Amino acid sequence: MASLAGSFYLLFDSVLLESRLSSSAQVDADQIKLFASATLRGGVRASANLKSDTSLGVRTAEGNGGLPKVLLSSVRGSEAEIYLFGACITSWKPAGGKDLLFLRPDAVFNGQKPISGGIPHCFPQFGPGPMQQHGFARNLEWNLLDSENSRDEPAVTLKLEDSLYTRSMWDFGFQALYKVRLQGKSLSTSLTITNTDLKPFSFTTALHTYFRASISGALVKGLKGCRTLNKDPDPTNPVEGKEERDVVTFPGFVDCIYLGASNELLLENGLGDTLTIKNTDWPDAVLWNPNTQMESSYREFVCVENAQIGVVQMEPGQSWVAEQHISLT
Numbered sequence: 001m002a003s004l005a006g007s008f009y010l011l012f013d014s015v016l017l018e019s020r021l022s023s024s025a026q027v028d029a030d031q032i033k034l035f036a037s038a039t040l041r042g043g044v045r046a047s048a049n050l051k052s053d054t055s056l057g058v059r060t061a062e063g064n065g066g067l068p069k070v071l072l073s074s075v076r077g078s079e080a081e082i083y084l085f086g087a088c089i090t091s092w093k094p095a096g097g098k099d100l101l102f103l104r105p106d107a108v109f110n111g112q113k114p115i116s117g118g119i120p121h122c123f124p125q126f127g128p129g130p131m132q133q134h135g136f137a138r139n140l141e142w143n144l145l146d147s148e149n150s151r152d153e154p155a156v157t158l159k160l161e162d163s164l165y166t167r168s169m170w171d172f173g174f175q176a177l178y179k180v181r182l183q184g185k186s187l188s189t190s191l192t193i194t195n196t197d198l199k200p201f202s203f204t205t206a207l208h209t210y211f212r213a214s215i216s217g218a219l220v221k222g223l224k225g226c227r228t229l230n231k232d233p234d235p236t237n238p239v240e241g242k243e244e245r246d247v248v249t250f251p252g253f254v255d256c257i258y259l260g261a262s263n264e265l266l267l268e269n270g271l272g273d274t275l276t277i278k279n280t281d282w283p284d285a286v287l288w289n290p291n292t293q294m295e296s297s298y299r300e301f302v303c304v305e306n307a308q309i310g311v312v313q314m315e316p317g318q319s320w321v322a323e324q325h326i327s328l329t
Ligand SMILES: O=P(O)(O)OC[C@H]1O[C@@H](O)[C@H](O)[C@@H](O)[C@@H]1O
Pocket: 116, 117, 133, 134, 208, 231, 235, 255, 256, 286, 288, 305
């Protein structure tokens, strides 16, 4: 039985919290975890489960609307911000300072609607389909499962599991683990989906990354030769084709799926930055810009999404894993 070994006061941004450190008799200090439970503004409860040795590079804070967020910071000067709501990465600043992700001006932080912008999840449905657009994962609070900070690469792992709410839409037991790791000039994510049910299920998924851009100068390389499903003009009835261009630009509305995409794309954001978007086992990609359908902001971003558009069939106990690495070159 664990004994109460001590209690600490943590400064949780402006919120002073009491957290209790429980440990068994002999515990390596590096392994001790701080379990902090905080009531944040607006009555939102955040549970932080941070290892003590990560405190310099991983901390929790109160975000917009009182929603809990995790801040990663590297001594090399890079930073990232992840909201537990939707496990949405809302900011990524490589060393040097500017945010390469884009948060839409219409983004809301009310714990009801998905956060629009950054890197939201699409799971268990990319869509359109029977469920809400892009599924429910971006519309639920994930749990902070673990943290680490080895070799100055702060990382957190968030977890989402089935609940009565998810089962009302998709009646399967599942576990989603999402590890986000910050390096000096890169941000890496690893998504693991496990079938914890006794019956098979199938899903589609994507990381709906909004990159800050100047639409007139933004371009993507690496898609030539892909089979395409163009969702313009009818997303429910995409037109099949093949990408013939070396360089894809955004002269108007763009909503296109690229099947069997390369595991390395290159994005020039039109603001002077070149990014590589590498992946392991994300088989497809999606480009999206709404043009004048989003008059107030479309000039300022492009979505380049690593995706799994082909349906994945999963037997009980099976896991699916895919990684994304975005880097400033
Ligand atoms: O739900 P959001 O963030 O507004 O994104 C919507 C768009 O997301 C894209 O991934 C889809 O290809 C589009 O069809 C869709 O309209």
